[in-house]
Amino acid sequence: MLKQHITGLQSRTLDFKEGSDETALASLLAGRIETYELKSSGGVAMNTTPAVLNRKNFIVGKDTPTGRLSAMIQVPHVKESFFFNELIAAVKGKFDATYTSEVKCDYVKLKFDKLS
Numbered sequence: 455m456l457k458q459h460i461t462g463l464q465s466r467t468l469d470f471k472e473g474s475d476e477t478a479l480a481s482l483l484a485g486r487i488e489t490y491e492l493k494s495s496g497g498v499a500m501n502t503t504p505a506v507l508n509r510k511n512f513i514v515g516k517d518t519p520t521g522r523l524s525a526m527i528q529v530p531h532v533k534e535s536f537f538f539n540e541l542i543a544a545v546k547g548k549f550d551a552t553y554t555s556e557v558k559c560d561y562v563k564l565k566f567d568k569l570s
Contacts, residue, residue, distance in 0.1 A: 460485035507531050514559035516551040523551040
């Protein structure tokens, strides 16, 4: 997959079928180009926008001897059957504690419970 960044415009992601030559196209694109691999996908497509978005903002982080490392993550919409313990199981110890280090988080806290 390729992501094209041009200052002042929204970044665009280009997805290719398996076996296509992304590198040939990347050399033709303007702006900053990121190449990455899709590790997994899932869920069910939503054909309509929900009446109320079930947005979740959460903080991940790790306490260290020199201070706290943390980052905020926003998920635009989670399932209606969302339970916080599922989030903890999916994130704690697996997500990086900051945007710039690879130290894994040891806590997860909700920032807001729902969109107001």
